Amino acid sequence: MDQTYTDTVAGSSASLDVSDSLPSSSSLIVGSQYLRALSIDVQNTPDVYRDLPSQPHIGMTVDVTGRQLGEQPTFEVNLVIRAQGFERAPTQDAPNPRVLYEISLAYAGLFGLTGRIPQDAVEPLLLVEAPRFLFPPARSTMLNTVREAGFPSPNIQPIDFHALWQSRRSQQR
Numbered sequence: 001m002d003q004t005y006t007d008t009v010a011g012s013s014a015s016l017d018v019s020d021s022l023p024s025s026s027s028l029i030v031g032s033q034y035l036r037a038l039s040i041d042v043q044n045t046p047d048v049y050r051d052l053p054s055q056p057h058i059g060m061t062v063d064v065t066g067r068q069l070g071e072q073p074t075f076e077v078n079l080v081i082r083a084q085g086f087e088r089a090p091t092q093d094a095p096n097p098r099v100l101y102e103i104s105l106a107y108a109g110l111f112g113l114t115g116r117i118p119q120d121a122v123e124p125l126l127l128v129e130a131p132r133f134l135f136p137p138a139r140s141t142m143l144n145t146v147r148e149a150g151f152p153s154p155n156i157q158p159i160d161f162h163a164l165w166q167s168r169r170s171q172q173r
Contacts, residue, residue: 031110
């Protein structure tokens with residue numbers, strides 16, 4: 001499975017710095033979670049269903065965004081997953097295998113911050129901790145949709161949002 005990742009936080013006037021440790025006084029309050037958008041495009045129907053591979057290759061991108069809602073320390077965090085199911089994994093000889101389906105899912109949640117939270121701790125709370133709450137139901141929705149579309153369900157491992165966030169920060173420096 002191929003993965004890429006991006007993240008952003010909007011709504012804060014100050015620049016956010018990277019912090020490896022979160023203070024113990026910080027608290028993330030989990031509010032409502034909801035499906036914002038879901039689409040699946042099955043390529044070349046009905047012919048695509050002939051000779052389906054037992055386990056298609058999945059190429060996936062993950063985006064996490066957060067935005068502050070009003071003046072309160074309340075944020076909407078969006079987890080967007082885009083994936084393509086390929087007939088097989090790309091190789092040097094065949095870099096563009098046949099696409100079976102494309103799926104895009106946006107899953108969001110409302111999150112609050114309580115206590116005295118340093119500015120440099122806001123970004124990790126919203127872009128690392130919040131997506132950890134959103135990923136399981138987003139993955140379940142995505143896998144069920146792929147299965148209902150008539151394809152074998154892929155196996156999507158949990159995402160290490162902390163490692164991906166740190167990687168993204170090091171690329172921006």
